[in-house]
Amino acid sequence: MNRMFVSRRALLGALSCAIFAPTIARAMSRLRIGILKFGTVNWELESLKHNGFDRLHNIEVEPAYFAGEDATNIAMLAGEIDMIVSDWLWVSRLRSERENLALIPYSTAVGAIMVRQDSPILSISDLKDRKIGVAGGPLDKSWLLIQALAQRDFNLDLAAANEVVYGAPPLLSEKARQGEFDAVLNFWHFCARLEASGFRRLVSANDAAIALGARGPVSSLGYVVRDEWARENETLLRNFMAASAQTKSLLATSNEEWVRLAPVVKAEGEELHALRDRYREGIPMRPVADDAADAAHLYEVLAQIGGEKLVGKAPHMAPGTYWSGLFE
Secondary structure (H helix, E strand, C coil): CHHHHHHHHHHHHHHHHHHHHHHHHHHCEEEEEEEECCCCHHHHHHHHHHCCHHHHCCEEEEEEEECCHHHHHHHHHCCCCCEEEECHHHHHHHHHCCCCEEEEEEECCCCEEEEECCCCCCCHHHHCCCEEEEECCCCCHHHHHHHHHHHHHHCCCCCCCCEEEEECHHHHHHHHHCCCCCEEEECHHHHHHHHCCCEEEEEEHHHHHHHCCCCCCCCCEEEEEEHHHHHHCHHHHHHHHHHHHHHHHHHHHCHHHHHHHHHHHCCCHHHHHHHHHHHHHCCCCCCHHHHHHHHHHHHHHHHHHHHHHHHCCCCCCCCCCECHHHHC
């Protein structure tokens, strides 16, 4: 009799799944997010989906892969996707040009100027008359912040006093390993990989930001959405934020999850540990209001050194750059 009861219960359960599964699938809210094919956001989204945090919050995250940042920006502005990852500087500039985008902090991880462990370069002042590789181009905000700090504290114009080579992050890292540069400024994950291969940090963009008046690490990147989309899909957006927070919590505490992610991260051993630790340092921990206030201050610093080429005609960060729903 017990076996008959178990079998009947199992059959009813199977039938329930067959009847209600399509309804559940239809009830799932889809979020289309544009990301770089080999970007670090992939790590978080892979962990989010693998651990079912999206399903737990009744959402279906649908990544759309792009080859470059410009392509994701264009797709976002064309309405082909719901969300991308970008920085507050870009969001503010677009808002000042009447594109109502808004940002939700994602990471405070930023680049740094890296030198070899045995390099004689011990401070920013030692960078004069050196060959420096710089990722992101002459208007990269990390480069501009470090330039502003060098100008203020050492009366040193890094762009004018050095041979500066701009290039793609992987190429710059490889040339740094080969000894072609005295120092290299690269994105955070390339810096972490360099740390694991015998380099040290001279100064990070966060160091420069705090020295220039920020009260703590500022989110360099955020999830970006349109205001009107956020209003129409607020439950979906908040559910995604909850799933993202759960994922960050897992990645902040579970070394095993990083071992599982190793093939996605394409690292192992000390390199994987360096990437894990720097990712964890970049998880936003401050109140959003503090983050936004510091971003507004840094915007003005960057506007002074980068000018209209960087920020357009707006001398101040546009109101609403950080999504208004974060302050409720």
